[in-house]
Amino acid sequence: MARRVGMEVSIALAEAAKLANVDVISAYPITPQTHVVEHLSELVADGELDAEFIPVESEHSAMSCCVGSSATGARTFTATSSQGLALMHEILYIAPALRLPIVMCVVDRAISGPISIWNDHSDIMAERDTGWIQTFAENAQEAVDLTIHAFRVAEHPEVSLPTIFNLDGFILSHMIEPVVMPEREQLAAYLPSFVPLQRLDPTKPITMGPVGIPPVYTEAKWTQEVAMRNALPVIEKCWDEFEQVFGRKYRSIETYQAEGADVLLVTMGSIGETAMTYVDQARASGVKVGLLRIRLWRPFPKQAFLEAVAGAKALAVVDRCMTLGGVGGPVACELKSALYHEERRPKVVEYQAGLGGRDIPVSDFDRMVQGALAVLAGKRVPEPRVLQVRE
Amino acid sequence: MTQAFKFPGWKDLPLGMDILEPGSARRNRTGDWRSERPVWALEKCVKCAVCVIFCPEGCLSVTEEGYPQVDLDYCKGCGICANECVTACIAMEREVE
Numbered sequence A: 001m002a003r004r005v006g007m008e009v010s011i012a013l014a015e016a017a018k019l020a021n022v023d024v025i026s027a028y029p030i031t032p033q034t035h036v037v038e039h040l041s042e043l044v045a046d047g048e049l050d051a052e053f054i055p056v057e058s059e060h061s062a063m064s065c066c067v068g069s070s071a072t073g074a075r076t077f078t079a080t081s082s083q084g085l086a087l088m089h090e091i092l093y094i095a096p097a098l099r100l101p102i103v104m105c106v107v108d109r110a111i112s113g114p115i116s117i118w119n120d121h122s123d124i125m126a127e128r129d130t131g132w133i134q135t136f137a138e139n140a141q142e143a144v145d146l147t148i149h150a151f152r153v154a155e156h157p158e159v160s161l162p163t164i165f166n167l168d169g170f171i172l173s174h175m176i177e178p179v180v181m182p183e184r185e186q187l188a189a190y191l192p193s194f195v196p197l198q199r200l201d202p203t204k205p206i207t208m209g210p211v212g213i214p215p216v217y218t219e220a221k222w223t224q225e226v227a228m229r230n231a232l233p234v235i236e237k238c239w240d241e242f243e244q245v246f247g248r249k250y251r252s253i254e255t256y257q258a259e260g261a262d263v264l265l266v267t268m269g270s271i272g273e274t275a276m277t278y279v280d281q282a283r284a285s286g287v288k289v290g291l292l293r294i295r296l297w298r299p300f301p302k303q304a305f306l307e308a309v310a311g312a313k314a315l316a317v318v319d320r321c322m323t324l325g326g327v328g329g330p331v332a333c334e335l336k337s338a339l340y341h342e343e344r345r346p347k348v349v350e351y352q353a354g355l356g357g358r359d360i361p362v363s364d365f366d367r368m369v370q371g372a373l374a375v376l377a378g379k380r381v382p383e384p385r386v387l388q389v390r391e
Numbered sequence B: 001m002t003q004a005f006k007f008p009g010w011k012d013l014p015l016g017m018d019i020l021e022p023g024s025a026r027r028n029r030t031g032d033w034r035s036e037r038p039v040w041a042l043e044k045c046v047k048c049a050v051c052v053i054f055c056p057e058g059c060l061s062v063t064e065e066g067y068p069q070v071d072l073d074y075c076k077g078c079g080i081c082a083n084e085c086v087t088a089c090i091a092m093e094r095e096v097e
Helices: A009-019 A034-045 A059-071 A082-092 A140-155 A184-190 A214-246 A271-284 A302-308 A330-339 A362-376 B050-054 B080-084
Strands: A004-008 A024-027 A052-055 A076-080 A103-108 A133-136 A163-168 A176-180 A253-256 A263-267 A289-294 A296-298 A314-319 A347-352 B036-040 B060-062 B068-070 B090-094
Touching: A004 A009, A009 A034, A009 A103, A009 A140, A009 A176, A024 A034, A024 A059, A034 A052, A034 A076, A052 A059, A059 A076, A059 A082, A076 A082, A103 A140, A133 A140, A133 A214, A140 A163, A140 A176, A140 A184, A140 A214, A184 A214, A214 A296, A253 A271, A253 A302, A263 A271, A263 A362, A271 A289, A271 A362, A289 A302, A302 A330, A314 A330, A314 A362, A330 A347, A347 A362, B036 B068, B050 B060, B050 B080, B080 B090
Parallel strands: A024 A052, A024 A076, A076 A103, A103 A163, A133 A163, A263 A289, A263 A314, A314 A347
Antiparallel strands: A004 A176, A133 A296, A253 A289, B036 B090, B060 B068
Protein backbone atom coordinates (compact mmCIF):
# COMPACT_ATOMS: atom_id res chain seq x y z
CA MET A 1 0.00 0.00 0.00
CA ALA A 2 1.35 3.42 -0.99
CA ARG A 3 2.22 5.52 2.03
CA ARG A 4 2.75 9.20 2.62
CA VAL A 5 6.28 10.35 3.29
CA GLY A 6 7.81 13.74 3.95
CA MET A 7 10.24 14.53 1.14
CA GLU A 8 11.93 17.43 -0.54
CA VAL A 9 10.01 17.90 -3.77
CA SER A 10 13.15 17.83 -5.98
CA ILE A 11 14.18 14.51 -4.45
CA ALA A 12 10.66 13.13 -4.77
CA LEU A 13 10.44 13.82 -8.48
CA ALA A 14 13.96 12.50 -9.06
CA GLU A 15 12.79 9.32 -7.33
CA ALA A 16 9.76 9.32 -9.60
CA ALA A 17 12.06 9.49 -12.64
CA LYS A 18 13.98 6.57 -11.17
CA LEU A 19 10.74 4.60 -10.76
CA ALA A 20 10.01 5.41 -14.41
CA ASN A 21 13.25 3.55 -15.10
CA VAL A 22 14.92 6.18 -17.26
CA ASP A 23 17.76 4.96 -19.47
CA VAL A 24 19.66 8.21 -19.99
CA ILE A 25 19.90 11.45 -18.03
CA SER A 26 21.94 14.31 -19.43
CA ALA A 27 21.88 17.53 -17.48
CA TYR A 28 23.83 20.48 -16.18
CA PRO A 29 23.22 21.75 -12.66
CA ILE A 30 21.57 25.14 -12.22
CA THR A 31 19.76 26.66 -9.27
CA PRO A 32 16.98 25.81 -8.34
CA GLN A 33 16.94 22.59 -10.38
CA THR A 34 20.22 21.31 -8.90
CA HIS A 35 18.84 18.82 -6.37
CA VAL A 36 16.89 16.99 -9.06
CA VAL A 37 19.90 16.03 -11.18
CA GLU A 38 22.23 15.81 -8.19
CA HIS A 39 20.01 13.12 -6.71
CA LEU A 40 19.71 11.28 -10.01
CA SER A 41 23.50 11.30 -10.47
CA GLU A 42 23.85 9.83 -6.97
CA LEU A 43 21.30 7.14 -7.74
CA VAL A 44 23.25 6.19 -10.86
CA ALA A 45 26.64 6.33 -9.09
CA ASP A 46 25.32 4.19 -6.23
CA GLY A 47 24.00 1.59 -8.63
CA GLU A 48 20.41 2.16 -7.54
CA LEU A 49 19.39 3.27 -11.01
CA ASP A 50 20.67 1.42 -14.06
CA ALA A 51 21.03 4.41 -16.36
CA GLU A 52 23.65 6.50 -18.11
CA PHE A 53 24.19 9.86 -16.48
CA ILE A 54 25.93 12.04 -19.05
CA PRO A 55 27.52 15.13 -17.50
CA VAL A 56 27.98 17.95 -19.99
CA GLU A 57 29.52 21.41 -20.11
CA SER A 58 26.32 23.35 -20.79
CA GLU A 59 22.57 23.05 -21.15
CA HIS A 60 22.93 23.41 -24.92
CA SER A 61 24.94 20.20 -24.81
CA ALA A 62 22.56 18.61 -22.31
CA MET A 63 19.59 19.03 -24.65
CA SER A 64 21.67 18.01 -27.69
CA CYS A 65 22.68 14.89 -25.80
CA CYS A 66 19.05 14.18 -24.96
CA VAL A 67 18.08 14.51 -28.61
CA GLY A 68 20.75 11.99 -29.60
CA SER A 69 19.89 9.65 -26.77
CA SER A 70 16.15 9.73 -27.44
CA ALA A 71 16.81 9.17 -31.16
CA THR A 72 18.43 5.84 -30.32
CA GLY A 73 15.29 4.78 -28.48
CA ALA A 74 16.43 5.41 -24.89
CA ARG A 75 14.00 6.76 -22.31
CA THR A 76 15.57 10.16 -21.72
CA PHE A 77 15.21 12.67 -18.91
CA THR A 78 16.68 16.06 -18.10
CA ALA A 79 15.94 19.05 -15.91
CA THR A 80 16.86 22.72 -15.95
CA SER A 81 15.91 26.26 -14.93
CA SER A 82 16.03 29.82 -16.19
CA GLN A 83 19.28 30.66 -18.05
CA GLY A 84 19.84 26.94 -18.55
CA LEU A 85 16.51 26.61 -20.31
CA ALA A 86 17.34 29.68 -22.38
CA LEU A 87 20.65 28.12 -23.39
CA MET A 88 18.75 25.03 -24.58
CA HIS A 89 16.49 27.21 -26.69
CA GLU A 90 17.60 26.33 -30.23
CA ILE A 91 17.71 22.59 -29.50
CA LEU A 92 14.27 22.73 -27.87
CA TYR A 93 12.75 23.19 -31.33
CA ILE A 94 14.60 20.15 -32.69
CA ALA A 95 13.20 17.56 -30.27
CA PRO A 96 9.51 17.99 -31.21
CA ALA A 97 10.36 18.39 -34.90
CA LEU A 98 12.04 14.97 -34.75
CA ARG A 99 9.16 13.69 -32.57
CA LEU A 100 11.49 12.62 -29.78
CA PRO A 101 9.66 11.98 -26.49
CA ILE A 102 12.21 13.46 -24.10
CA VAL A 103 10.87 14.33 -20.66
CA MET A 104 12.15 17.47 -18.99
CA CYS A 105 11.51 18.95 -15.57
CA VAL A 106 11.66 22.74 -15.63
CA VAL A 107 12.04 24.26 -12.19
CA ASP A 108 10.75 27.71 -13.04
CA ARG A 109 13.00 30.63 -12.24
CA ALA A 110 13.17 34.24 -13.40
CA ILE A 111 15.34 35.11 -16.37
CA SER A 112 18.16 37.64 -15.88
CA GLY A 113 18.53 40.62 -15.75
CA PRO A 114 18.75 41.60 -13.14
CA ILE A 115 20.21 38.29 -12.03
CA SER A 116 17.61 36.39 -10.08
CA ILE A 117 17.64 32.83 -8.85
CA TRP A 118 14.05 33.15 -7.62
CA ASN A 119 10.79 31.95 -9.01
CA ASP A 120 8.58 33.26 -11.75
CA HIS A 121 7.57 31.97 -15.19
CA SER A 122 9.67 34.14 -17.48
CA ASP A 123 11.96 31.21 -18.35
CA ILE A 124 9.26 28.83 -19.55
CA MET A 125 7.15 31.49 -21.27
CA ALA A 126 10.07 32.17 -23.62
CA GLU A 127 9.81 28.50 -24.69
CA ARG A 128 6.06 28.58 -25.14
CA ASP A 129 6.06 27.96 -28.88
CA THR A 130 8.87 25.42 -29.14
CA GLY A 131 6.45 22.52 -29.66
CA TRP A 132 6.86 20.79 -26.29
CA ILE A 133 3.84 19.61 -24.32
CA GLN A 134 3.85 21.67 -21.12
CA THR A 135 2.14 21.03 -17.80
CA PHE A 136 2.30 22.86 -14.46
CA ALA A 137 2.37 21.37 -10.95
CA GLU A 138 0.91 23.06 -7.91
CA ASN A 139 2.33 20.95 -5.06
CA ALA A 140 4.66 18.02 -4.34
CA GLN A 141 2.16 15.33 -5.18
CA GLU A 142 1.37 16.94 -8.49
CA ALA A 143 5.06 17.28 -9.33
CA VAL A 144 5.57 13.55 -8.75
CA ASP A 145 2.38 12.60 -10.57
CA LEU A 146 3.13 14.87 -13.54
CA THR A 147 6.58 13.28 -13.82
CA ILE A 148 4.99 9.88 -14.35
CA HIS A 149 2.27 11.33 -16.59
CA ALA A 150 4.90 13.11 -18.70
CA PHE A 151 6.60 9.83 -19.63
CA ARG A 152 3.24 8.18 -20.40
CA VAL A 153 2.12 11.03 -22.65
CA ALA A 154 5.43 11.75 -24.38
CA GLU A 155 6.00 8.12 -25.37
CA HIS A 156 2.37 7.39 -26.22
CA PRO A 157 2.36 6.07 -29.81
CA GLU A 158 -0.36 8.58 -30.73
CA VAL A 159 1.75 11.46 -29.37
CA SER A 160 5.54 10.93 -29.56
CA LEU A 161 6.36 14.49 -28.50
CA PRO A 162 8.74 15.85 -25.86
CA THR A 163 7.10 16.95 -22.64
CA ILE A 164 7.99 19.52 -20.01
CA PHE A 165 6.45 19.50 -16.56
CA ASN A 166 6.92 22.73 -14.63
CA LEU A 167 7.21 23.36 -10.95
CA ASP A 168 7.95 26.63 -9.20
CA GLY A 169 11.56 27.12 -8.07
CA PHE A 170 12.19 27.03 -4.30
CA ILE A 171 8.48 27.58 -3.50
CA LEU A 172 7.98 23.98 -4.58
CA SER A 173 11.33 22.50 -5.49
CA HIS A 174 12.97 23.02 -2.11
CA MET A 175 9.96 22.41 0.14
CA ILE A 176 9.57 19.27 2.20
CA GLU A 177 6.01 18.15 1.64
CA PRO A 178 4.00 15.02 2.25
CA VAL A 179 3.88 12.91 -0.88
CA VAL A 180 2.59 9.47 -1.82
CA MET A 181 5.29 7.86 -3.93
CA PRO A 182 4.09 5.55 -6.69
CA GLU A 183 4.65 1.84 -6.13
CA ARG A 184 6.57 -0.23 -8.68
CA GLU A 185 3.49 -2.35 -9.44
CA GLN A 186 1.44 0.79 -10.09
CA LEU A 187 4.15 2.08 -12.41
CA ALA A 188 4.22 -1.25 -14.25
CA ALA A 189 0.44 -1.01 -14.73
CA TYR A 190 0.54 2.61 -15.90
CA LEU A 191 3.75 3.13 -17.82
CA PRO A 192 4.63 0.57 -20.51
CA SER A 193 8.18 0.15 -21.82
CA PHE A 194 9.26 2.78 -24.31
CA VAL A 195 8.73 1.55 -27.87
CA PRO A 196 9.99 4.31 -30.18
CA LEU A 197 8.08 4.78 -33.43
CA GLN A 198 11.34 5.39 -35.26
CA ARG A 199 14.90 5.21 -34.02
CA LEU A 200 18.49 5.23 -35.15
CA ASP A 201 19.45 1.63 -35.85
CA PRO A 202 22.56 0.66 -37.85
CA THR A 203 20.78 -2.40 -39.26
CA LYS A 204 17.96 -0.21 -40.60
CA PRO A 205 19.52 3.15 -41.40
CA ILE A 206 17.39 6.30 -41.55
CA THR A 207 18.21 10.01 -41.66
CA MET A 208 16.85 12.22 -38.88
CA GLY A 209 16.72 15.98 -39.16
CA PRO A 210 17.24 16.57 -42.88
CA VAL A 211 16.92 20.03 -44.40
CA GLY A 212 13.35 21.27 -44.96
CA ILE A 213 13.54 23.22 -48.19
CA PRO A 214 10.77 25.76 -48.92
CA PRO A 215 8.47 23.30 -50.76
CA VAL A 216 8.33 21.01 -47.70
CA TYR A 217 8.97 23.15 -44.57
CA THR A 218 5.34 24.28 -44.26
CA GLU A 219 4.09 20.69 -44.50
CA ALA A 220 6.61 19.61 -41.85
CA LYS A 221 5.49 22.34 -39.45
CA TRP A 222 1.85 21.50 -40.11
CA THR A 223 2.48 17.85 -39.10
CA GLN A 224 3.81 19.20 -35.79
CA GLU A 225 0.70 21.31 -35.31
CA VAL A 226 -1.52 18.31 -36.05
CA ALA A 227 0.54 16.23 -33.60
CA MET A 228 -0.05 18.83 -30.89
CA ARG A 229 -3.79 18.94 -31.58
CA ASN A 230 -4.02 15.16 -31.59
CA ALA A 231 -2.06 15.00 -28.33
CA LEU A 232 -4.74 16.94 -26.44
CA PRO A 233 -7.28 14.10 -25.99
CA VAL A 234 -4.47 11.61 -25.30
CA ILE A 235 -3.12 13.82 -22.52
CA GLU A 236 -6.57 13.82 -20.90
CA LYS A 237 -6.91 10.06 -21.45
CA CYS A 238 -3.56 9.49 -19.76
CA TRP A 239 -4.88 11.43 -16.75
CA ASP A 240 -8.01 9.21 -16.76
CA GLU A 241 -5.78 6.14 -16.72
CA PHE A 242 -3.71 7.76 -14.00
CA GLU A 243 -6.80 8.12 -11.84
CA GLN A 244 -7.66 4.45 -12.35
CA VAL A 245 -4.22 3.30 -11.22
CA PHE A 246 -3.27 5.90 -8.62
CA GLY A 247 -6.64 7.31 -7.53
CA ARG A 248 -5.73 10.95 -8.13
CA LYS A 249 -7.60 12.99 -10.70
CA TYR A 250 -6.13 15.61 -13.04
CA ARG A 251 -7.61 17.70 -15.84
CA SER A 252 -6.14 20.15 -18.30
CA ILE A 253 -8.23 22.95 -16.80
CA GLU A 254 -9.27 22.64 -13.17
CA THR A 255 -11.67 24.83 -11.26
CA TYR A 256 -12.32 25.52 -7.59
CA GLN A 257 -15.53 27.08 -6.27
CA ALA A 258 -16.28 28.16 -9.83
CA GLU A 259 -19.99 27.53 -9.67
CA GLY A 260 -21.92 30.78 -9.64
CA ALA A 261 -18.70 32.82 -9.65
CA ASP A 262 -18.83 36.23 -11.32
CA VAL A 263 -15.05 36.53 -11.25
CA LEU A 264 -12.65 33.66 -11.86
CA LEU A 265 -9.04 34.02 -10.82
CA VAL A 266 -6.77 32.30 -13.34
CA THR A 267 -3.47 30.89 -12.10
CA MET A 268 -0.75 28.48 -13.14
CA GLY A 269 1.56 26.65 -10.76
CA SER A 270 1.96 26.84 -7.01
CA ILE A 271 0.13 30.14 -6.43
CA GLY A 272 -3.10 28.22 -7.04
CA GLU A 273 -2.93 27.03 -3.43
CA THR A 274 -2.78 30.58 -2.01
CA ALA A 275 -5.54 31.52 -4.43
CA MET A 276 -7.73 28.76 -3.01
CA THR A 277 -7.20 30.16 0.49
CA TYR A 278 -8.25 33.58 -0.82
CA VAL A 279 -11.31 32.15 -2.59
CA ASP A 280 -12.43 30.43 0.61
CA GLN A 281 -12.14 33.70 2.55
CA ALA A 282 -13.81 35.77 -0.15
CA ARG A 283 -16.68 33.30 -0.58
CA ALA A 284 -17.22 33.38 3.20
CA SER A 285 -17.63 37.15 3.00
CA GLY A 286 -20.03 36.90 0.07
CA VAL A 287 -17.77 37.69 -2.92
CA LYS A 288 -18.79 35.52 -5.85
CA VAL A 289 -15.31 34.44 -6.86
CA GLY A 290 -13.82 31.14 -7.99
CA LEU A 291 -10.51 29.82 -9.29
CA LEU A 292 -9.43 28.39 -12.62
CA ARG A 293 -6.07 26.65 -12.75
CA ILE A 294 -4.37 25.97 -16.04
CA ARG A 295 -2.60 22.65 -15.67
CA LEU A 296 -1.98 22.05 -19.37
CA TRP A 297 -0.41 25.05 -21.11
CA ARG A 298 0.66 23.42 -24.39
CA PRO A 299 -1.24 22.25 -26.32
CA PHE A 300 -3.64 24.87 -25.01
CA PRO A 301 -6.93 23.20 -24.02
CA LYS A 302 -9.13 25.83 -25.65
CA GLN A 303 -12.41 23.91 -25.50
CA ALA A 304 -12.04 22.96 -21.83
CA PHE A 305 -11.11 26.56 -21.06
CA LEU A 306 -14.14 28.00 -22.88
CA GLU A 307 -16.44 25.59 -21.07
CA ALA A 308 -14.91 26.42 -17.71
CA VAL A 309 -15.39 30.18 -18.13
CA ALA A 310 -18.83 30.02 -19.74
CA GLY A 311 -20.62 31.32 -16.63
CA ALA A 312 -18.06 33.92 -15.55
CA LYS A 313 -18.38 37.67 -16.13
CA ALA A 314 -14.70 38.47 -15.65
CA LEU A 315 -11.37 36.68 -15.42
CA ALA A 316 -8.59 38.06 -13.22
CA VAL A 317 -5.55 36.54 -14.88
CA VAL A 318 -2.22 36.28 -13.06
CA ASP A 319 0.87 36.25 -15.25
CA ARG A 320 4.18 35.55 -13.56
CA CYS A 321 6.06 37.02 -16.46
CA MET A 322 6.16 40.38 -18.21
CA THR A 323 5.89 41.00 -21.91
CA LEU A 324 7.93 44.17 -22.12
CA GLY A 325 6.31 46.61 -24.48
CA GLY A 326 3.54 44.14 -25.25
CA VAL A 327 -0.14 43.94 -24.42
CA GLY A 328 -0.60 42.03 -21.16
CA GLY A 329 1.24 38.91 -20.06
CA PRO A 330 1.52 35.75 -22.17
CA VAL A 331 -1.23 33.85 -20.35
CA ALA A 332 -3.66 36.78 -20.53
CA CYS A 333 -2.92 37.26 -24.23
CA GLU A 334 -3.55 33.57 -24.86
CA LEU A 335 -6.87 33.64 -23.04
CA LYS A 336 -7.98 36.79 -24.84
CA SER A 337 -7.18 35.14 -28.18
CA ALA A 338 -9.10 32.02 -27.18
CA LEU A 339 -12.12 34.16 -26.25
CA TYR A 340 -12.05 36.61 -29.14
CA HIS A 341 -14.44 34.77 -31.45
CA GLU A 342 -16.90 33.88 -28.69
CA GLU A 343 -20.15 35.82 -28.69
CA ARG A 344 -20.45 35.80 -24.91
CA ARG A 345 -17.11 36.31 -23.32
CA PRO A 346 -15.94 37.41 -19.90
CA LYS A 347 -13.84 40.53 -19.49
CA VAL A 348 -10.17 39.67 -19.15
CA VAL A 349 -8.44 41.75 -16.49
CA GLU A 350 -4.76 40.93 -16.54
CA TYR A 351 -2.15 41.27 -13.84
CA GLN A 352 1.53 40.61 -13.65
CA ALA A 353 2.66 39.57 -10.19
CA GLY A 354 5.09 37.39 -8.30
CA LEU A 355 8.06 38.42 -10.41
CA GLY A 356 11.56 37.25 -9.51
CA GLY A 357 10.48 35.54 -6.31
CA ARG A 358 8.17 38.26 -4.94
CA ASP A 359 5.47 36.63 -2.81
CA ILE A 360 1.86 36.82 -3.88
CA PRO A 361 -0.07 37.03 -0.61
CA VAL A 362 -3.80 36.52 -0.22
CA SER A 363 -4.25 40.31 -0.21
CA ASP A 364 -2.87 40.47 -3.80
CA PHE A 365 -5.57 38.10 -5.01
CA ASP A 366 -8.10 40.34 -3.34
CA ARG A 367 -6.71 43.37 -5.19
CA MET A 368 -6.94 41.51 -8.49
CA VAL A 369 -10.51 40.41 -7.90
CA GLN A 370 -11.49 43.89 -6.72
CA GLY A 371 -9.97 45.22 -9.94
CA ALA A 372 -12.01 42.78 -11.99
CA LEU A 373 -15.17 43.76 -10.10
CA ALA A 374 -14.37 47.43 -10.77
CA VAL A 375 -14.04 46.67 -14.50
CA LEU A 376 -17.42 44.92 -14.36
CA ALA A 377 -18.85 48.02 -12.70
CA GLY A 378 -17.68 50.03 -15.70
CA LYS A 379 -14.67 51.66 -14.05
CA ARG A 380 -11.29 52.03 -15.69
CA VAL A 381 -8.44 50.13 -14.10
CA PRO A 382 -5.21 51.47 -15.57
CA GLU A 383 -2.91 49.16 -17.52
CA PRO A 384 -0.41 47.63 -17.32
CA ARG A 385 -1.29 46.15 -13.99
CA VAL A 386 1.91 45.09 -12.33
CA LEU A 387 1.38 44.45 -8.65
CA GLN A 388 3.59 45.62 -5.80
CA VAL A 389 5.62 48.23 -7.69
CA ARG A 390 6.99 50.63 -5.05
CA GLU A 391 6.93 54.33 -5.86
CA MET B 1 18.30 19.53 -64.96
CA THR B 2 14.71 19.89 -63.68
CA GLN B 3 13.03 16.59 -62.95
CA ALA B 4 9.40 15.54 -62.82
CA PHE B 5 9.18 15.40 -59.04
CA LYS B 6 6.15 15.87 -56.83
CA PHE B 7 6.72 17.00 -53.27
CA PRO B 8 4.85 14.97 -50.66
CA GLY B 9 1.74 16.30 -48.94
CA TRP B 10 1.89 16.59 -45.15
CA LYS B 11 0.18 13.24 -44.63
CA ASP B 12 2.86 11.52 -46.71
CA LEU B 13 5.76 12.87 -44.67
CA PRO B 14 7.33 10.19 -42.45
CA LEU B 15 7.29 10.87 -38.71
CA GLY B 16 9.65 13.73 -37.87
CA MET B 17 10.35 14.14 -41.61
CA ASP B 18 12.85 11.29 -41.25
CA ILE B 19 14.28 9.89 -44.47
CA LEU B 20 13.64 6.16 -44.37
CA GLU B 21 15.53 5.14 -47.51
CA PRO B 22 19.31 5.01 -47.11
CA GLY B 23 21.28 6.69 -49.89
CA SER B 24 18.24 8.39 -51.40
CA ALA B 25 20.22 11.64 -51.73
CA ARG B 26 21.92 10.10 -54.77
CA ARG B 27 18.75 10.89 -56.67
CA ASN B 28 18.95 14.59 -55.91
CA ARG B 29 20.88 16.38 -58.63
CA THR B 30 22.27 19.20 -56.63
CA GLY B 31 24.16 21.08 -59.30
CA ASP B 32 21.17 22.86 -60.79
CA TRP B 33 21.84 26.20 -59.11
CA ARG B 34 25.39 26.51 -60.51
CA SER B 35 26.11 29.86 -62.15
CA GLU B 36 29.50 28.94 -63.60
CA ARG B 37 30.94 25.67 -64.92
CA PRO B 38 34.58 24.56 -65.26
CA VAL B 39 35.86 24.14 -68.82
CA TRP B 40 39.23 22.46 -69.46
CA ALA B 41 41.76 23.44 -72.13
CA LEU B 42 43.01 19.86 -72.31
CA GLU B 43 46.02 20.71 -74.50
CA LYS B 44 47.51 22.45 -71.44
CA CYS B 45 46.46 19.66 -68.96
CA VAL B 46 49.36 17.66 -67.47
CA LYS B 47 47.03 15.00 -65.93
CA CYS B 48 48.20 15.82 -62.40
CA ALA B 49 44.61 15.39 -61.05
CA VAL B 50 45.06 18.19 -58.50
CA CYS B 51 41.62 19.44 -59.54
CA VAL B 52 40.10 16.00 -58.83
CA ILE B 53 41.71 15.90 -55.39
CA PHE B 54 40.59 19.41 -54.44
CA CYS B 55 36.98 19.16 -55.66
CA PRO B 56 34.94 19.49 -52.42
CA GLU B 57 31.91 17.84 -54.01
CA GLY B 58 33.70 14.75 -55.31
CA CYS B 59 32.21 15.34 -58.71
CA LEU B 60 35.48 15.27 -60.65
CA SER B 61 36.91 11.97 -61.87
CA VAL B 62 39.68 10.81 -64.21
CA THR B 63 38.96 9.37 -67.65
CA GLU B 64 40.70 6.30 -69.07
CA GLU B 65 43.10 8.63 -70.88
CA GLY B 66 43.96 10.25 -67.55
CA TYR B 67 42.17 13.57 -68.12
CA PRO B 68 39.80 15.08 -65.53
CA GLN B 69 36.04 15.12 -66.20
CA VAL B 70 33.21 16.82 -64.35
CA ASP B 71 29.79 15.44 -63.40
CA LEU B 72 27.64 18.52 -63.95
CA ASP B 73 24.70 16.97 -62.10
CA TYR B 74 26.59 17.74 -58.91
CA CYS B 75 29.14 20.48 -59.72
CA LYS B 76 28.19 23.72 -57.89
CA GLY B 77 30.62 25.83 -59.87
CA CYS B 78 32.69 26.84 -56.85
CA GLY B 79 35.84 27.26 -58.97
CA ILE B 80 38.26 25.56 -56.57
CA CYS B 81 39.46 23.29 -59.42
CA ALA B 82 40.24 26.34 -61.58
CA ASN B 83 41.99 28.03 -58.70
CA GLU B 84 44.15 25.01 -57.89
CA CYS B 85 45.00 23.94 -61.45
CA VAL B 86 48.84 24.02 -61.77
CA THR B 87 48.80 24.94 -65.47
CA ALA B 88 45.77 27.26 -65.25
CA CYS B 89 43.97 25.23 -67.89
CA ILE B 90 40.53 25.45 -66.28
CA ALA B 91 38.32 28.42 -67.07
CA MET B 92 35.05 29.14 -65.26
CA GLU B 93 32.42 29.91 -67.87
CA ARG B 94 29.08 31.52 -67.09
CA GLU B 95 26.03 29.25 -67.41
CA VAL B 96 23.47 30.49 -69.87
CA GLU B 97 19.79 29.57 -69.76
